Amino acid sequence: MSGRIGSIVEHAAAWLLGLVWVAPLLYAVWAAIHPQGYSTRFELFAPLTLENFAAAWDAAPFARYFLNTFILVTMVLVAQFVLCTLAAFVFARSEFRGSGLLFGLVLLQLMIMPDVLLVENYRSMRALGLVDTILAIGLPYMASAFGIFLLRQTFKQIPRELEEAARVEGCGTMAILLRVYVPLAKPTYLAYGLTSVSYHWNNFLWPLVITNTVETRPLTVGLSVFASTDQGIDWAIISAATLMTSAPLLLGFLMFQRQFVQSFMRAGIR
Amino acid sequence: MTMTRRATLGALAASPLLASPAVHAQAPTEIVFNYPIAVGGPIPRLIDGYCEEFARENPRFRIKPIYAGSYQDTLTKTLTAMRGGDAPQLACLLAVDIFTLIEEDAILAWEDMAGVEKPWLDGFYPGFMENSRARGKTWGIPFQRSTIVTYWNKEAFREAGLDPETPPQNWAQQVEFAQKLTKRQGDNVTQWGIQIPSSGFPYWLFQGLTTQADVRLMNADGNRTFFNDPKVAEALQYWMDLSQRHRVHPGGIVEWGTTPRDFFERKTAMMWTTTGNLTNVRRNAPFPFGVGMLPAGRRLGSPTGGGNLYVFKSANAAQREGAVRFARFLTTPERAAHWGIETGYVAVTPAAFETPAMRAYVADFPAAAVARDQLPHAVAELSTHENQRVTKALNDNLQAGLLGRKQAGPAMADAQAEAERILRRYR
Structure with a gap:
């Protein structure tokens, strides 16, 4: 009996948390599909409209921005997977002089806010002749300390027996990495990939600073046109623009929700 | 190949007649x-x-x-x-x-x-x-x-028995009008008399009040502030009184970004905000509205x-x-x-x-x-060395006053002490 009450309470709490989480999203949908006057007035039969989306789409070259953001997150993700996998494998499975110190240095990167490095990163990009390119937005993030750390922990948990068995079967080091370690770390890759994609999808300051033209700028910079501070906030159009730009991420998450949640549980990112 | 190109360039440079069109x-x-x-x-x-x-x-x-x-x-x-x-x-x-x-x-x-x-x-x-x-x-x-101006809802003025064509001319009138314009239902207020935004950069709107109180907040060299002048505290007291004593202005911090919307939705009958909002208000206000100079205290005034x-x-x-x-x-x-x-x-x-x-x-x-x-009555916006830190000292203390955590006088004295500490080395 007490067990049932407990489970009811648990369910109620879960629903409540879910509601709190989804409320801003529901509000954004409400504001986006109604005329401006209804932004803070809730009438069930308020007239519906798609004009806010049309106005938002017109305010900046969003088609190009979508393409840029897509190129950016794909490029960063691929580079991070390759670099972090190789680095993590070394840190997880080989002991050499100074490996502890080296790993410590990598971890140190976790404690530095990227914004502090704004000027230094700008200088590097300028020296490389990369100012105003999509590559420049992604380059400082490719060797991700967080990714290396996460994958190293995952690789360390994989029993050595599997590696030895593979070696007996005649696998080289690279084949062991690709056939044993990577497949077993799939949940970690998925979880890390999601955090990385959503971070770069949302990143604003660095892309704004390092790019100058429509051809290289991501969605967030386009979105900032609506934050016109002198004039106050137009919830309807901001909601429409936000929904529009976050739609791909949101859809992706809803479709693969189960896998994501499981990966997060296993990878230990919360 | 390189040699020939170099030779050609040399020839070009040597001959001013040939080189000059290249410059053009x-x-x-x-x-x-x-x-x-x-x-x-x-x-x-x-x-x-x-x-x-x-x-x-x-x-x-x-x-x-x-x-x-x-x-x-x-x-x-x-x-x-x-x-x-x-x-x-x-x-x-x-x-x-x-x-x-x-x-x-x-x-x-x-x-x-x-x-x-x-x-x-x-x-x-x-x-x-x-x-x-x-x-x-x-x-x-x-x-x-x-610059800052007053916007008012002419319909609300008419309903309250005020002349819809005349905004308040001075501080006392502003309170009086706001009292008539505030609509209450029991403990609830459905329409405030006035809103002066205080989020983000309250110092700017506050400067409207201090200028009207006939006091300057800083010197022209930007290395001295006068926050502890009694007239500054008087200006803050007036702002605090609008909500804390007269109850014609929402309590606490009023959001800058949503104030125009509150105005459109008749949640406030008057608002102070930037002229940068003219086009926005003209397009979105569902009632006839007026735009006027800010009311006078000892004098007319607004910051740019x-x-x-x-x-x-x-x-x-x-x-x-x-x-x-x-x-x-x-x-x-x-x-x-x-x-x-x-x-x-x-x-x-x-x-x-x-x-x-x-x-x-x-x-x-x-x-x-x-x-x-209004421009002949306008003064410079608060600007000093280490501007962000100095304005933050003022903003924090203004908000403390508006939230009822500090009295007007001590709040401004604190702001001045902090500004002094920052600006001392620029003299």
Whole structure:
């Protein structure tokens, strides 16, 4: 009996948390599909409209921005997977002089806010002749300390027996990495990939600073046109623009929700 | 192959007759121009249009406009690029950033550049030049400038038995009107008398009150503040009383961003906000509204606000010439009038208000002239060395007062003590 009450309470709490989480999203949908006057007035039969989306789409070259953001997150993700996998494998499975110190240095990167490095990163990009390119937005993030750390922990948990068995079967080091370690770390890759994609999808300051033209700028910079501070906030159009730009991420998450949640549980990112 | 090319080049250089057409065929001098967006509307299209028009009139120069986010973002982007050795040549930044930019040794005085004449510099409204001059020189050219005005709902005035055509003229009247305009249902207020926003940058609206109380917040050198003047505390007390004593103004912090919307939705009958909102209010208010000067305390008054044009030291001689030409191009009466009409900013010269386009606009929409008429009473926006830290000290204490955590006098004394500590080394 007490067990049932407990489970009811648990369910109620879960629903409540879910509601709190989804409320801003529901509000954004409400504001986006109604005329401006209804932004803070809730009438069930308020007239519906798609004009806010049309106005938002017109305010900046969003088609190009979508393409840029897509190129950016794909490029960063691929580079991070390759670099972090190789680095993590070394840190997880080989002991050499100074490996502890080296790993410590990598971890140190976790404690530095990227914004502090704004000027230094700008200088590097300028020296490389990369100012105003999509590559420049992604380059400082490719060797991700967080990714290396996460994958190293995952690789360390994989029993050595599997590696030895593979070696007996005649696998080289690279084949062991690709056939044993990577497949077993799939949940970690998925979880890390999601955090990385959503971070770069949302990143604003660095892309704004390092790019100058429509051809290289991501969605967030386009979105900032609506934050016109002198004039106050137009919830309807901001909601429409936000929904529009976050739609791909949101859809992706809803479709693969189960896998994501499981990966997060296993990878230990919360 | 290389030898032949070198030989050809040598021949070209040696022969002035041959070399001179090559000079003429040179690509136009490029000037990078960072600009922010702080109001709605198709600002990038307007700016791009100006740049193209300028290029047609001045084929030797090409302006490359770069949208750089909010004012704050634009400053960050510009200074980051500058420290990275890649500064733009021209930027539109807040007028109050003047001391920050001088300290960074980033900008040039306009007088030190060729093509800048005194009549041009003297052609702007003096109220806008207060924030543009320091140490005897002009560092910024007024471009997108604004000031604070009162907006009122004429319908609400009529319902409350007030003359819908007359806004409050002084502090006492403002309280009296607001009392009549506040609608209560039991403990609930359905319509406040007045809203003065206090989120984000309360110091700016507060400066309206202090100017009316006839006190200045800082000196012209930007290294001394007067927050502990009794008149400053008096101004804060008046603001606090609106909500804490008279109960005609919402308690706590009033959001800047949503105040216009509260006005449209009749949650407040009067509001103080920037002239940059004119176009927005005109488009969205579902009732007839009025725009008036802020009421007088001991005197009329409001601070100016908005952005100036700055030329960076990175510009070479040709780029400086182009930047000066472009600034003059943007501030011609016709263009200043066009910019003002399209955005709601105050046109920066008296001459702009004499153009046929502006006359027609004002005849149709008299509210557009209110900011101009208030300008003779306007003062410079609070701007000091280490501007962000000093204004933060003031903002925090203003909000503490409005939230009822501090008394007006001690709050301003605390703000002054903090500002003293920061500014001491600049004297």
